Amino acid sequence: MKRLKRFALGVVVAVGLFSGSRVGAQNINVNNTPPKNNPQWLAQNVLVGPQFTLLPQAMNLVNSAFINQSSSVQIGKFYYTAHNANFGLDSGIVMVTGGANDVVPGQTGAAGVGASLSANLLTVLTTIVPPGSSTNLNDKASIAFTFIAPGDSIKFDYIFSSNEYASYTCTQYNDVFGFFLIGKGINANGPNTWDTVNLARIPGTTVPVAVNTINGGSPTGGGSAATCLAANPNYVTHSMYFNSNTTAAGINPSYTGFTDVFTAKARVRCGFPYTIKMQIADVADGALNSAVFIGARSFVLPTITLTPATNTGNTFADTNIVEGCKPSALIIQRAGATTDTMTIGFLLSPTSTATSGLDYNTLPASVTLLPGVISDTVYIQAIDDGVVESIETIKLIMQPVSTFCADYPSQTVTFRIRDKVSASMTASIAPLSNDTITCPGEQVTLIGSFTNGEGTTRAWWGTDTTSGNQIVVSPNATTTYYYNVLDECMSLAAMDSVTVYRAPYDSIQTQPVTKVICPGGDVWIAHSGSKGKAPLSVLWETGPTTDSIHVYPSFSRYYSYTLTDACGVTKSDSVYVKVMPIPTATFAANIDGVNPLKVRFMNTSSPHVRFAWYFGDGDTNTVDSVATHIYAIPGTYPVSLRITDSLGCTDSIQLDITVQMDYYFYIPTGFTPNNDRLNDAFVVKGMGILAFEMEVFNRWGLRVFYSNDMSQSWDGNINGVSAPEDTYTYRVFLQLPLGKVHEEWGSVTLYR
Numbered sequence: 001m002k003r004l005k006r007f008a009l010g011v012v013v014a015v016g017l018f019s020g021s022r023v024g025a026q027n028i029n030v031n032n033t034p035p036k037n038n039p040q041w042l043a044q045n046v047l048v049g050p051q052f053t054l055l056p057q058a059m060n061l062v063n064s065a066f067i068n069q070s071s072s073v074q075i076g077k078f079y080y081t082a083h084n085a086n087f088g089l090d091s092g093i094v095m096v097t098g099g100a101n102d103v104v105p106g107q108t109g110a111a112g113v114g115a116s117l118s119a120n121l122l123t124v125l126t127t128i129v130p131p132g133s134s135t136n137l138n139d140k141a142s143i144a145f146t147f148i149a150p151g152d153s154i155k156f157d158y159i160f161s162s163n164e165y166a167s168y169t170c171t172q173y174n175d176v177f178g179f180f181l182i183g184k185g186i187n188a189n190g191p192n193t194w195d196t197v198n199l200a201r202i203p204g205t206t207v208p209v210a211v212n213t214i215n216g217g218s219p220t221g222g223g224s225a226a227t228c229l230a231a232n233p234n235y236v237t238h239s240m241y242f243n244s245n246t247t248a249a250g251i252n253p254s255y256t257g258f259t260d261v262f263t264a265k266a267r268v269r270c271g272f273p274y275t276i277k278m279q280i281a282d283v284a285d286g287a288l289n290s291a292v293f294i295g296a297r298s299f300v301l302p303t304i305t306l307t308p309a310t311n312t313g314n315t316f317a318d319t320n321i322v323e324g325c326k327p328s329a330l331i332i333q334r335a336g337a338t339t340d341t342m343t344i345g346f347l348l349s350p351t352s353t354a355t356s357g358l359d360y361n362t363l364p365a366s367v368t369l370l371p372g373v374i375s376d377t378v379y380i381q382a383i384d385d386g387v388v389e390s391i392e393t394i395k396l397i398m399q400p401v402s403t404f405c406a407d408y409p410s411q412t413v414t415f416r417i418r419d420k421v422s423a424s425m426t427a428s429i430a431p432l433s434n435d436t437i438t439c440p441g442e443q444v445t446l447i448g449s450f451t452n453g454e455g456t457t458r459a460w461w462g463t464d465t466t467s468g469n470q471i472v473v474s475p476n477a478t479t480t481y482y483y484n485v486l487d488e489c490m491s492l493a494a495m496d497s498v499t500v501y502r503a504p505y506d507s508i509q510t511q512p513v514t515k516v517i518c519p520g521g522d523v524w525i526a527h528s529g530s531k532g533k534a535p536l537s538v539l540w541e542t543g544p545t546t547d548s549i550h551v552y553p554s555f556s557r558y559y560s561y562t563l564t565d566a567c568g569v570t571k572s573d574s575v576y577v578k579v580m581p582i583p584t585a586t587f588a589a590n591i592d593g594v595n596p597l598k599v600r601f602m603n604t605s606s607p608h609v610r611f612a613w614y615f616g617d618g619d620t621n622t623v624d625s626v627a628t629h630i631y632a633i634p635g636t637y638p639v640s641l642r643i644t645d646s647l648g649c650t651d652s653i654q655l656d657i658t659v660q661m662d663y664y665f666y667i668p669t670g671f672t673p674n675n676d677r678l679n680d681a682f683v684v685k686g687m688g689i690l691a692f693e694m695e696v697f698n699r700w701g702l703r704v705f706y707s708n709d710m711s712q713s714w715d716g717n718i719n720g721v722s723a724p725e726d727t728y729t730y731r732v733f734l735q736l737p738l739g740k741v742h743e744e745w746g747s748v749t750l751y752r
Contacts (some may be wrong), residue, residue, distance in 0.1 A: 008330065026080050026083075026250050027080075028105075030076045030078050033102040034391030037100070039071075040058065043143055046300045053147075055146040076094055089157065089365060090293045092108060094292070095142075095177075098111065110274060111139075112140070122291030124178045128230070136283065144674065158264060160214065160291075165211065165257035169215045170218075170225040170227040175281070177279060177292050180197075181266050186267065187267045191269060212553055217242070248540065261295070270519045302403075308328065310328040311326055315456045320417065321380060322418060324382070329378065346366060347396075354392035360394060363380065365398070369497070386606075392417045394414070398412070401709075421452045423452050423454075423486075430446075437475065437502050446471050446473060446502050457486070457615070461484070506531040510528045513576070518647055532566075537565075538563055541563075542559065551562055553579055556580070557576075558577075561574065584606040596660060599628070615629045634668070638655075660686070660735070663736050666684065671716065676727055682696070692708055704728065727747050728748055730748055
């Protein structure tokens with residue numbers, strides 16, 4: 001055959017053994033000491049609820065015969081000392097094809113009963129094995145009980161597990177079990193039709209749960225996929241219900257796999273008797289064990305359950321109803337009796353402290369569940385009244401409900417209402433003192449913060465709901481900014497605000513500036529900037545940073561500069577320096593044709609506003625642009641003309657002018673013989689004179705001086721004696737070239 005089975009004698013109570021499991025893992029425990037090894041006791045005290053009474057003995061209702069049951073080492077109560085999410089059931093009945101404690105890590109169960117008979121199991125087995133496969137049953141474990149249906153349905157939870165999974169999947173060792181419900185009208189069959197239905201089926205199918213129908217989805221131990229396909233054509237897909245055993249599950253590692261928690265359920269007729277037979281057996285041999293775990297208290301009376309669900313729809317969890325938040329709910333559910341119309345009435349307990357219509361919405365007086373409807377929900381909306389209050393209570397009393405099959409006692413459910421914790425916020429400017437913008441483009445950081453609020457709370461600035469708690473602004477005018485905070489219980493956002501002030505700002509202004517200079521001149525130029533935010537700094541294109549600069553342009557040009565104020569705003573402009581054209585001084589000179597000592601000067605200069613003649617003999621003229629000048633004696637004279645234009649630019653020109661005659665003489669009109677070496681003698685000068693003769697007479701006609709030599713002069717003495725101060729008469733006779741003569745009479749004054 002196959003493997004040798006392990007045997008142990010006696011009854012074992014397993015308490016927290018850790019063989020094969022990591023330290024700290026939660027292991028399964030099994031107790032099958034009397035009465036926990038008695039089928040009827042386990043059914044009444046572990047499987048069904050405390051208000052569900054089974055008939056004293058299990059009966060085969062078809063022939064009214066009692067089902068013979070005795071205590072067995074193969075059944076017992078299992079439990080975990082703490083919830084184990086890796087397994088799925090925390091406690092209940094365990095049925096094993098060996099000793100009940102075989103499922104405990106580190107333990108070896110007692111032997112089964114050997115070859116067994118079960119018409120019900122054989123019926124199941126023949127539907128899931130190919131022809132010619134073994135249908136030998138061994139080590140059967142069984143529990144049977146009879147009950148009167150208290151409602152229109154029954155159900156209970158279970159898990160199937162096996163030692164066969166690791167090495168004998170898709171083989172003839174197809175360990176099998178079944179939950180056989182016997183009675184009339186099962187699953188809406190005719191009310192007088194007796195039926196036997198296996199409730200241990202894969203969800204949504206009629207395929208029984210067995211090793212070859214629910215497994216890891218592939219053969220093991222030399223098995224053939226065809227064998228599993230014959231048992232369940234969808235066994236690969238249904239492997240989603242299979243779990244490989246790990247130490248975390250806390251059951252014996254030799255049970256190499258187990259199913260999800262399945263629910264065995266069926267429709268029944270209220271008030272009718274039914275018998276359930278729970279059976280499990282090894283197939284082909286008894287070498288490796290299989291087990292079924294049935295959830296404690298999962299077989300219950302029809303019930304009405306009132307479940308408070310506070311703050312339904314909110315992101316936060318709270319055992320209180322919160323004013324203004326999403327409504328809480330009273331969920332009303334019934335199990336069983338679902339074909340009845342059930343009206344469930346409610347009263348408000350006088351010990352309630354919350355007032356209907358003031359603290360919460362008005363609630364309906366009753367809820368009606370129509371046939372087929374198993375639940376309804378009453379919503380309770382706590383009103384945000386804005387009043388600070390202590391915790392208030394709503395106590396709802398469900399009135400007793402009676403149906404054809406069962407009575408449902410009164411229940412009380414209590415809701416507590418608390419005030420909403422409002423969000424508080426602060427809007428500020430960073431830094432706090434900087435609430436005024438004085439410069440264009442200057443930025444201010446706005447910071448918002450908030451505390452409290454219910455559930456998910458978000459905050460934003462202005463109308464941009466994505467802006468978050470901090471923004472940077474640069475307003476062009478004084479602007480108030482609003483910081484909004486909204487929690488999930490608020491219909492309108494709460495706000496705080498800050499105002500950013502915009503100080504007046506006048507942009508930098510400049511004026512066009514032109515400076516005019518003469519060629520070769522220099523000038524100081526300055527920027528014309530004003531306004532802006534002081535102080536203004538300047539940078540000339542030539543490099544200086546002073547307000548004014550000294551320039552020496554050789555041609556007209558612009559001098560650019562850039563002004564920057566304290567805000568960093570810049571403006572550029574320039575000063576134009578115009579270099580005027582050079583004025584040109586020119587003149588013409590014409591010697592008179594009659595008097596060769598007379599010259600006519602004409603000013604022919606370029607534009608000018610002032611001029612000055614310098615004739616070379618000490619005389620000047622600033623009046624006549626065309627001037628006539630008579631020289632006293634012939635000679636060459638340096639004549640200059642200086643002109644000045646409207647800007648003050650000057651130019652000058654000098655020309656040598658020569659005047660001459662055939663002859664020339666000069667007779668003074670007075671002299672002062674006082675030995676000061678200035679005009680001490682009466683002397684006649686001349687040129688072009690061939691002969692000369694001069695006589696001087698006093699007022700009485702007496703000749704006082706005579707000379708025929710122009711180099712001699714009268715020293716003012718008469719015969720060695722000083723002549724008196726007086727006016728004297730002279731006669732000059734000149735013999736000129738070409739036989740010409742000239743006689744000149746005149747007077748001269750002697751001054752003492």
